[in-house]
Amino acid sequence: MSAKRLAQGGRIDRSQPISFKWDGMTLQGFQGDTLASALLANNEHVLGRSFKYHRPRGIMSAGVEESGALVTIGSGARRDPNVKATLQELYPDLEAFGQNAWPNVRRDVGALSGLFGRFFAAGFYYKTFMGLPPFEWGKGTGLWMQYEKIIRKAAGMGTASREPDPDVYDHAHAFCDVLVVGGGVAGMAAAATAAQAGLDVILVEQDHELGGDTLSQTGAGAAQRSELLSTLAASGAKVMCRTTAFGLYDYGTAGLLERVTDHLPLQALSSHTPRQRFWTVRAQHTLLATGALERHIAFGNNDKPGIMTAAAGRSYLNRYGVLPGEKVVVATNNDSAYQVAADLQQAGAEVTLLDARAAVSGAVCDAVAGIETRMGCVPMQAKGQHALQGLQLASGTPGNWTAGDTTIADLLLVSGGWSPVVNLISHRGVRPVWNAELACFVAPAVNEPVDMVGAAAGIWDTAACIDSGLRAAEAVIQRLRPTSTQQSAPSTEPVTPQSPAHEHGWENPILPLYEVKVAGKKLKCFVDPQHDVTTDDIRLAHQEGFVSVEHLKRYTTLGMATDGGKMGNIIGLALMAEALGKDIPEVGTTTFRPPYTPVSIGALKGRNVDEHFRCLRRTALHEWNLRHGATMAPAGLWERPWYFARAGETIKEAYEREAATVRQTVGLCDVTSLGKIAIQGPDATELLNRVYTNPFAKLPIGKARYGIMLRDDGFVMDDGTTWRLSETDYFMTTTTAHAAKVMVFLEELLQTRWPELKVTLTSVSEQWAGCAVAGPKSRETLAACMADPEQISDANFPFMGVRDITLHGGIPARIARISFSGERAFEAYVPSDYAEQMMDQLWQAAQRFDGCLYGLEALGALRIEKGHVTGAELDGRVSIDDAGLGMMASPKKAFIGSALRQRPELLRADRPQLVGIFPKNRAETFNAGSILCHADKIEGLGAGWVTAVTYSPALGHWIGLGFFEGGHQGQEGKTFISADPVRKGNVEVELVSPHMYDASGERMRG
């Protein structure tokens, strides 16, 4: 094969030469080239190695259907594998590499695996599980693990970078009246017409230029393109090139991938420009002008470099100014390749035209006057060492071919017919229907505003495509702007069809041809070149009992490569139909799924990476905490103080000191992240009484009560305190983790189940900043912040009391005397703007008592000592009895969950129940997440689990909370095992009451 750049012609800019690197070699191309056209112009033919057999592969197309020229672009963190060279625009210093080959694609050691081809036949991977046929040699996992490694190494594509992606990606949204997908003539005509009528139109085109097939045409086609371009530019339609509509979803939603910088050299990139944009577009109406892809034909060695689609040959010639071969054979079964043959002959190639049909007539014959034309003739087998050198022909009729002579050729252009791109419409859940006359699948009618136009609707003639675009646009205008029809008169008369075939643009009907089978000839014919699926694989799968196309696809991997079967699917279906003795429509097609072409993971994630992976919530005291030495830790979406280390302290030293200080004097802790809900209205009391397990009907004004809520199914949902501020006004606190869930559930109850209750709910979590003041000196600390300390004397402010108190500086505070630590304690809330002033006052006072600031770790230690449950224990599988809080479930009233908590399974005495855990050897530690086992039965799921572990400064050793079958009663002194096989190992523990410190609760009172 010898290809060369022509001195003139094409859409490349010869005044802008570009140098680039291919496998280390420096080559030259021009602005306007793709990597494929530039490599072809440099006479490079072997650009890849096939997936399984490592056969040399070259350029097979000029577009998205490419299955041979898959390359890796870039290096280091920007290494991008499996890029289609036919789509990659050339830019200065582009670096491209061949893949799946060693040492390189031109001489690949792995090609030897072609000798063992029989082991790689259909289902080879599954068969390795069963041992190698015929004697199931090596059956069993041991050996399989060994050759699995070899197969994995041999079969493959490019390799992704293991470094983090240095590029940024964006998400964007758009709305429009009409989304036109595809910027060929039909799409351009439709977009211009709709926009002229005042509709908001977006036209997307995956190429960097509009025009579609006319970009590869000279003469009339090129002129039509220019005319449409200027109409479109004046129409006001928004045009997005380098943008692929990869999926079509409900309600006119389309997913687009815009490649913003993939065509630019590295030095042109800025950190402010995303590499790609992921668009979600919502359109009132969608027109799919997605065109059609030319099909291949299965014949011997049809994957050899030097064999490509006829349209691709025309594209390289007319669009890129490359003569792709000198001795060219064009093989076709339809009219579309005749102009290709004519163009190549005119450009100086020596052309032979083979047509599988017995005879044709009309203008197509005039086009190829002077070209050697052989009717009833097809290629049977390609010859040549690496690239194409010759071709053995066959003649006859389909199903009855006989081998013929051999001809010399360095380029074979094949047209096996055209497949409209029906992928996007198929995403809407409809099955394409087979059109026997055109030998292709076309879209069925759908019950939503999506229409197919142009070649995507099976229309092949350029003028007829334009007409179909215009007519579709007129219909859309009628639908969306019924009044505007007077202003925009139809611009052309519909093209009158002269015959059914001519309506679609062909003078002579297509002759369906999928495979050239010659009796007695054993040929290697590829159906899906990207996954190395051959015609024999299809027949083998059928012999082995795979009759459904969906099974065939998965067993042979037909159509499962990065091209999604764009090249080979129809041939595969036709062969399966033949094997089954059925017609193609009976066999049907496999399901098309998004994306149409690959979408990078980076584009899907957009900006949601690193610190933006999820949203972050900070309390009003965040900066204050940081200024006072806090180390922060995530708690759900919140960042909360973890511990406040003093100079030289480790985390363990810090939290032990903090917890001990709270028990000895006083500590302050930011509790702003707790959920807070204002519950107001005449029926607020009734609502609370229905959702909490314990009675709320008689909670006095000025008092708080601890409450537990269950789900409908009887398991614990959340706990917290609720403060009664007035007859009709309550302030509920929830756990940090479940705040949103509780709010949603209460809203659901009030709106859907109990609409008769007059209650309003307001989330006030962010309006109030809170601080827990805990420890024996908490009252003195708080008292120092107010004018009259008597307000919070034990008599005036008893345990569980609630009061509005003004702090120094006129700060309005809402304070409750409640305790999570088990010490005398208060929770003080102020409007968030006053958060720091409150903390300044409290901290100044606390320091006088040698108090401390404490974080989550000390908070955890204190609550574990007391056996207070949190999210670690209330994990959705725990009943109120399991948590040891059964006495909080009122027997006198019904509440949410009261019916289903009575299910026998939830009342079993041997259910896992909350226990305290001590290590047998008090100097030992153990891990949260361990499994609790009986000492003589360390296996399986054990008999319980450990939820939380801390060092207890009050007890002087490690302690834990967990759940154990039947609870701790009667287990005193016995030895159990905290099993942690992959971390700590087994630790001997004993079970105790979960109330491990001040079980009577005296320290909270007084």
Place this chain on the structure above:
Amino acid sequence: MIRINCPFCGERDHSEFSYGGDASIEYPALDAPPEQWHDAVFMRENIRGMQSETWHHASGCRMWLVVERDTLTHEIQAVRPAHPAIAQALEDEA
């Protein structure tokens, strides 16, 4: 991408909403026997076709809505507030 026409906010993406459940369920009284509660909480039809379901406009007006949706095609036939008095008020206004 389902679009839901919220009676209060207008047409929005389903990502603003969170799915609730089967809107045809009538929850029994709190003191009803466990069998009734069992059926209300656990027994569900797996409908192919039109289904009445609740959605919560969590990132919008916080209203619970009853949506008549075809589970096969995602076509939405009607959206109304779940709260009967509010639904009635909207109807009266219309």
